[in-house]
Amino acid sequence: MFTLSDRLEEDIEIEGKYYPINLFFDVVLRFFDLMDDENFFDSDKIEIAFEMLVGTEKDFEFETKYKAVQAIVTSLIIGVENKQKKSSGESSDKKIYYDLKQDAEYIYASFMQEYGIDLIDQQGSLRWEKFKALLSGMRDTTKFKEIVGIRAAKLPTGKGTEEERKRLKELKEMYALNKDQKSREEELDYMFNKLAGGN
Structure with a gap:
């Protein structure tokens, strides 16, 4: 959640050590492009997303990379406030009227x-x-x-x-959008749930 009282998160803890995260807007937009790219399997997307978002060359098990990417997406890219709304029963059916790429x-x-x-x-x-x-x-x-x-x-x-x-x-x-917009939260939740089922 964006606040004026706290500094922005600069790193993520993985297996007891902290690594810098790359959350510049252009990196996140490339991450969304990657998620939309049907040429990659979901597992490949996690591998590439980890390289994009986490500043380390150290190799980790897929499960660790998956959890790190999911944590970054859930709390920093999509935002915890969306998750809180969902869990409290608030409607998240808000129609999306823009596309970051098309617009x-x-x-x-x-x-x-x-x-x-x-x-x-x-x-x-x-x-x-x-x-x-x-x-x-x-x-x-x-x-x-x-x-x-x-x-x-x-x-x-x-x-x-x-x-x-x-x-x-x-x-x-x-000015019509090229396709119906599903929420990013929906798309990413689907991918993470599918991967969790396959792990």
Whole structure:
């Protein structure tokens, strides 16, 4: 969970020793790309993810790597607050109206517009937690938030709304996501559960 009172986690304990973690936003985005890549088996994804996220060349058993990746994803990438909501019975069915890959140009432009931050220059520097906080804090006047608003908007009904309805429908088609978005939490939970069953 992102707080202003604690420092960001810099390392992870594995078998009694601490190793640095790489949680820059660009590393996490590459991790998501890896998870979406159907050319790799889930076990291969864990091996590669461990190399990406944990700064050590020391070799560990697969089970250890699996647990380390799961811990990083659960507590730092997805966030424990999502897990707490799920366990307390709160709805996690919130529809997702953006895709970090498909909307990359809009996100880049909106970071420049809102904060004067060049995300290309921030690779290897800006932490994932800060990136998420800045992304969610953007004003509706940014291109990214405008597009998310269009996707989330309900088509108007009633007399006199035909033109408005037609225009919104066109905008929805123009900015439609390439595929239905499942939550990252759902996808990653599925993968971890499948691997846990096979271990």
